[in-house]
Every structure is written in structure tokens, then in C-alpha cells.
Amino acid sequence: MEELTQDEWAEQLENDDKAVIIDVRTDNEVAAGIIPNAIHIDFYRGHDFIAEIQKLDKDKNYYVYCRSGNRSGQACKIMDQLGFKNAYNLIGGIMQWQGEIE
Template identity: 55%
Template structure:
């Protein structure tokens, strides 16, 4: 069952529809995203794998792996749903899918990095 779910998730990541801005979810370009995450203490979450995260990440991000289905909801439920959450992944696909999940979990404001970490110009 887990393998089927992982295959479906992988295929929808590759071929899934792009998330559009909604009242809850917004996609920010790197400049606006950078301004937002440096302006105050925010909930910044990298939804890539631990290996990807260890290879380089945005400062102060926590890692909640999108593919770890068992712990994904549990880890996000530890965050404040009333406060904005800023997501990113490698290219934007996993973070868009994560945003949809967070919307269904009741998060009020979700921001996604356009183009993901691959397009992040502020790497150290």
C-alpha cells in the first residue's frame, strides 16, 4: 500500500497541476519570499528529503519530508495553524502539494517559493 501511495505521489509530483493562488495559498517570487522570511520569526519549512536538506537549505528552515507520509501530518500539526507558514522544495512541485495538504489541515496562510530551492538566488 505504501509503495502504491509513493508511486502515485511521485507521478503526481511530475505531472500534477500547478497550484494557483487562493485566499489561503500564495506563490511568492524569490525576492518577495526572501523579504517575508527575513522580516520576522516565521515558520519556514523545507519539504525535501533529509539528504536534499543536508546538501543545502535556507537558513532557519526546518525539514519535514513530503515523502514521509506517516510523519508529515504529525510534524505539521506541531506548528501554529494561525501563523503563516512558508514552504519550499527543490523545484516547487512538492511544496505546492504540501500547501494543498496544509490547507486541508486548517492552516490559514501558506506561502510557497516560486521555482523552489533550485531558483533560490540567496544561497550561502
């Protein structure tokens, strides 16, 4: 897992043709807005969260965020344990996100 600042995350994401964005917030949080093209997998779904993560392609690069960066950091650690090579946590989460939201 690597922790990326807002600028690092956005720049790396823009230049990554294997990028997948994952939003690990709750349904209610996502209803307030989501980063474009993000896949929503609620971290609080426990075993269902892990089951959904395990379906993902381990050769892709995952840019993970939540509200503040805490849950997404935990999600990245789980992904590391499951054998994902590239999981990037957005420091500060969507609360500090300066980019587009839909």
C-alpha cells in the same frame, strides 16, 4: 496557499515576525544545503509528514520550499486543508533560490 516568486518570498519573509520556514525535501537533498533556520519535514514521509505538520502553530506564517516548487505546493495545499491560514510556496524551489544556504 499563495505562490510567491523568489523576490516576493524573501521580502515577505524578512518583514514577517511570525515566519517559519519549512523545507519538505528528502534527507539527501537537505544534506546539499538548507535555507538558514528552516525546519526539515520530509514530504515523502506520508502520514508522519502530516503528523508533524499538525503539531505546528496555525497562527504562524509558513514559507515552504522543496527542490523545484512541486512538493512544497502540495504541502501548502495539505496545510490549507488542515486549517493553516498562511502557507506560502516558493516558486522554483531551492533550485532558483538566490539567498543564503547553509
